[in-house]
Amino acid sequence: MSVTPTRRIISATTLLALLALSACAAGPAFHARQIAAQPSPSAASPTPSASPSPTAPPARGTLDWYVSQVPVFPAAPLPEPVPLPTTGPIPFWHRLPTTQKVAFITIDDGGLARPPAVPDFIARAHIPVTMFLNSPAAEEHDVYFRQIQVAGGVVENHTIRHNSLAGRSYDYQKQEICGAADKLQALFGQRATLFRPPFGERDSTTLKAARDCGAKAVLHWSETVHEGKVRYQTPEKVVQPGDVLLMHFRPALMDDLLAALKAIHRAGLTPALLEDYIR
Ligand SMILES: [Zn+2]
Numbered sequence: 001m002s003v004t005p006t007r008r009i010i011s012a013t014t015l016l017a018l019l020a021l022s023a024c025a026a027g028p029a030f031h032a033r034q035i036a037a038q039p040s041p042s043a044a045s046p047t048p049s050a051s052p053s054p055t056a057p058p059a060r061g062t063l064d065w066y067v068s069q070v071p072v073f074p075a076a077p078l079p080e081p082v083p084l085p086t087t088g089p090i091p092f093w094h095r096l097p098t099t100q101k102v103a104f105i106t107i108d109d110g111g112l113a114r115p116p117a118v119p120d121f122i123a124r125a126h127i128p129v130t131m132f133l134n135s136p137a138a139e140e141h142d143v144y145f146r147q148i149q150v151a152g153g154v155v156e157n158h159t160i161r162h163n164s165l166a167g168r169s170y171d172y173q174k175q176e177i178c179g180a181a182d183k184l185q186a187l188f189g190q191r192a193t194l195f196r197p198p199f200g201e202r203d204s205t206t207l208k209a210a211r212d213c214g215a216k217a218v219l220h221w222s223e224t225v226h227e228g229k230v231r232y233q234t235p236e237k238v239v240q241p242g243d244v245l246l247m248h249f250r251p252a253l254m255d256d257l258l259a260a261l262k263a264i265h266r267a268g269l270t271p272a273l274l275e276d277y278i279r
Pocket of ligand 1: 109
């Protein structure tokens with residue numbers, strides 16, 4: 001994940017904490033990186049006469065508050081792309097076959113709700129996200145999704161009509177997948193390389209049609225996030241390296257993003273971009 005932190009205003013409290021970290025430059029904490037908070041160059045060298053009076057903490061639920069809640073992550077490793085088959089069916093993955101200490105955030109659909117603060121949150125906190133969009137929603141709300149794209153998000157394919165594909169004819173599946181891919185490419189300037197079938201339901205025809213429409217892999221998920229809660233599919237209740245977290249464009253997406261980031265952090269992992277691993 002390449003990160004070019006933008007200047008942002010940080011509270012005096014955060015600044016003091018960052019200065020304290022900088023003061024122990026010999027320790028590993030110095031190399032830790034908060035994907036949200038990066039001091040601006042001017043903030044790194046305050047004058048001795050600077051007033052210590054801290055500004056009030058951001059009110060809960062504001063964009064500043066969400067940004068302030070993002071954990072400090074270890075630096076993301078240099079991505080080692082996972083091997084892809086050169087012939088035969090493309091892979092269908094619940095989690096990526098990597099041992100690198102990363103996990104992936106994905107956001108689906110797009111038609112139901114688009115919380116207005118999400119693009120700014122993703123931009124300010126440098127959250128790597130992959131969006132699996134239905135093409136009609138993408139077309140109707142292209143400005144919104146383009147804002148997330150500008151912030152580093154990548155648009156991928158989730159069909160046109162969001163119908164289950166399993167058991168349908170090749171022609172039907174190809175129309176749903178290629179039709180969406182064509183529209184998304186026209187809207188966002190890039191051909192989707194990943195496909196997620198609606199409801200995660202697929203068959204061998206889905207893999208063939210997705211490949212024929214330009215997909216390199218078909219993605220399921222390892223955890224779902226809804227209304228600020230992570231739901232694990234395994235009893236350990238820990239995000240594993242390579243895990244794919246699924247959330248949706250729903251009203252609580254800000255809370256879902258924060259919950260995913262905290263769960264990834266608790267597991268000792270760093271959020272990364274799927275497209276850096278599937279090339
Ligand atoms: Zn969906």
